[in-house]
Amino acid sequence: xxxxxxxxxxxxxxxxxxxxxxxLANHLNANSEKYGNIQVIVSLxxxxxxxxxxxxxxxxxxxxxxxxDVELIRRYKTLQPKFGYKLIWxxxxxxxxxxxxxxxxxxPASLRINPAVSNMFRDNLQATLPLYDTxxxxxxxxxxxxEQDFNVWNVKVVRNVVPKYLWNCNKKEHITSDIVKxxxxxxxxxxxxxxxxxINTDPNNPTxxxxxxxxxxxxxxxxxxxxxxxxxxxxxxxxxxxxFFEDIADKIKVYxxxxxxxxxxxxxxxxxxxxxxxxxxxxxxxxxxALRFYESCAVGNVLIANDFIDSPYNVIYKDCKVCSFxxxxxxxxxxxxxxxxxxxxxxxxxxxxxxEHNHHYxxxxxxVQNYLASF
Numbered sequence: 001x002x003x004x005x006x007x008x009x010x011x012x013x014x015x016x017x018x019x020x021x022x023x024l025a026n027h028l029n030a031n032s033e034k035y036g037n038i039q040v041i042v043s044l045x046x047x048x049x050x051x052x053x054x055x056x057x058x059x060x061x062x063x064x065x066x067x068x069d070v071e072l073i074r075r076y077k078t079l080q081p082k083f084g085y086k087l088i089w090x091x092x093x094x095x096x097x098x099x100x101x102x103x104x105x106x107x108p109a110s111l112r113i114n115p116a117v118s119n120m121f122r123d124n125l126q127a128t129l130p131l132y133d134t135x136x137x138x139x140x141x142x143x144x145x146x147e148q149d150f151n152v153w154n155v156k157v158v159r160n161v162v163p164k165y166l167w168n169c170n171k172k173e174h175i176t177s178d179i180v181k182x183x184x185x186x187x188x189x190x191x192x193x194x195x196x197x198x199i200n201t202d203p204n205n206p207t208x209x210x211x212x213x214x215x216x217x218x219x220x221x222x223x224x225x226x227x228x229x230x231x232x233x234x235x236x237x238x239x240x241x242x243x244f245f246e247d248i249a250d251k252i253k254v255y256x257x258x259x260x261x262x263x264x265x266x267x268x269x270x271x272x273x274x275x276x277x278x279x280x281x282x283x284x285x286x287x288x289x290a291l292r293f294y295e296s297c298a299v300g301n302v303l304i305a306n307d308f309i310d311s312p313y314n315v316i317y318k319d320c321k322v323c324s325f326x327x328x329x330x331x332x333x334x335x336x337x338x339x340x341x342x343x344x345x346x347x348x349x350x351x352x353x354x355x356e357h358n359h360h361y362x363x364x365x366x367x368v369q370n371y372l373a374s375f
Contacts, residue, residue, distance in 0.1 A: 003057040003085070004032075006375065008042045011063040015189070019262040019291060020092055020138070023064060023163045024371070027362045033050075035372060046072050053079065058086040058375040060136070065095055065121045070128055077131045086375055090161065091146075092138035094287040096122040098145045101283035106214030125150060132375045141310050142287040158371055160289040162298050163362040166264040171352060172300035179339035181231070184224075185272035185301065187238040188292070192216065192279070195243050211243050215285070219328040220278045221245075227332070228252060232268065236270055267299050274338065277305035277313065279321045281324045285309040297355035302338055302347045316356065317347040 008025055010017035025040035038057070041047070064073055076087060096102065097118045103110045113121075129135065129146070135155045137143050143155045196211030213221065221244050227233040228251050236253045237245070245252065258266050277292045277332055279285045290312040296303035305313040309323035322334055338344055359366040 002037070003055050004037045004039055005052060005055045006038055006040045006057055007047060007059045008054075009046065009059070009061050009064070010042060010044060014205055015260055015263075016092065017062060019160055019162075020090060022059065022260075023166070024362055027163065027165070027368070029155045030264070035368065038372075046231065048075075050080075050083075053083045053085065056083060058088055058092050060088045061132075062090040062095075064089060064094065064128065064282070065124055065161065067120070067124065070124050073128050073131055083367055086133045088134045088136055088374055089132045090136045091142070092289065094142065094145065096149070096282050097150055104214065104284050106212035107191045107284070108194055109191065111209070122149070136374065138289040139287060139312065145283075145287060151173055156374060158374075159367075160291045160294065161360045161362050161364070161367055162264075162291075162294050164298070166261065167268075169268050169299060172348060174345040174348070175341055178341050179273055179344065180227055180233055182273045182335065182339050183234045183236065183271070184335070185236045185238070185267070185270055185275045186277075187267060187275065187295075188215070188277060190242075193242055193244070195240075198312060203251035213242075213244055215279045216242065216244065217278065217280060219326055219331055220276075222328040223331040223335070224248075226328070227335075233335075236272060238266070238270075263296070264299070267295065267301075272301045273344075274335065275301045275303045276335075277303060278322075279306050279311070279313070281306075281308040281311070285312070288312050290315055293351075294355060294360045297351040297360070300348060300352070302344060302351065304334055304338065317350045320344060320347055 008021045010021055022042060025042050028035055028038050028040050059076060061073065073087070080087060094102065102118050103113050129150050129152045133154065135146060135152065136158045137155055138158065138160050139148065140157055143157050146155050149151060193216055194209065194212040194216035197209035199208030203369050224235055224245065227249055228248050236255070238255050239257045241249055241254050255266060255270070274290065275296045293303050293305070293313060293316050302320060303316055304320045304322060305316055306324060307313050308324045313321065320334065320338060322331055338347060355361065361367070
């Protein structure tokens with residue numbers, strides 16, 4: 001029997017599930033005949049209908065790490081001989097403690113994932129990872145962490161990609177003169193820093209969180225503030241305004257968050273020259289992918305980001321890399337050097353070639369066939 005159903009179990013409605021599963025499901029369903037009549041069912045709740053399971057080729061379980069997930073995957077494993085589907089675990093972030101490192105304190109998720117929770121996640125993964133036929137991860141570094149911590153060797157890197165059907169924009173033409181005042185965009189989520197919460201001294205309801213700048217090191221902050229105040233850059237932020245830029249709020253543009261399907265269109269309409277992606281050197285960031293770079297490649301914004309050993313941004317254009325210990329002046333030199341016509345055009349060409357030749361579009365058949373091979 002030619003099984004045609006694939007179940008994608010997603011664990012959120014934010015960018016993670018879209019980038020890893022939801023947008024791919026849309027593409028596969030829209031091109032079902034091309035890919036063997038596959039139909040993807042995206043669900044937040046488990047499905048045990050026998051009529052569906054009899055037609056199911058694979059079950060992809062995003063971020064199954066809770067105690068309830070342990071019972072779910074054991075049940076699916078028990079039913080696997082009867083229905084013959086593949087079981088795949090899907091993850092693209094470090095969610096347990098690896099060599100003493102877990103979710104960094106500046107990420108708001110760290111307020112929920114304390115050491116006890118992290119240990120629970122590790123125990124649950126120790127029990128369930130051997131039950132999967134394949135494990136999908138987004139980076140080589142994350143693959144290494146899983147192999148080292150859990151002694152499983154069926155880990156497959158499925159790199160993050162972007163949907164051309166949403167980033168459907170014309171390629172930018174080469175600029176013909178140097179950029180005098182670059183339009184710089186920051187579109188990172190508020191998980192890259194921690195917004196302070198005022199202290200409530202009520203003993204019955206104590207609250208209060210100290211603000212942390214996180215991936216925004218002081219040289220980056222100083223560069224942005226000084227450049228904005230001196231009218232050297234036009235700075236734009238998507239989503240909420242980072243608390244450390246509140247004193248220049250009247251001089252920058254802030255766009256409210258939009259849903260994931262409208263995010264690419266908004267980035268295109270902002271029409272920036274440069275995007276920035278500051279990150280610090282830690283295990284959590286090393287497990288991340290260069291998704292912001294792929295988006296910048298698609299839209300034609302030159303990306304400047306931090307580069308260090310095993311940084312996800314090792315792949316960006318050579319002259320756009322900022323080292324972990326860069327000073328404010330180093331960052332400024334990198335940014336304004338990329339505003340020179342020849343440098344900017346070279347980076348633009350590199351990015352367009354990178355995304356095409358490295359198969360970072362969902363519609364790329366090399367990417368799709370690599371994914372389907374797991375089934």
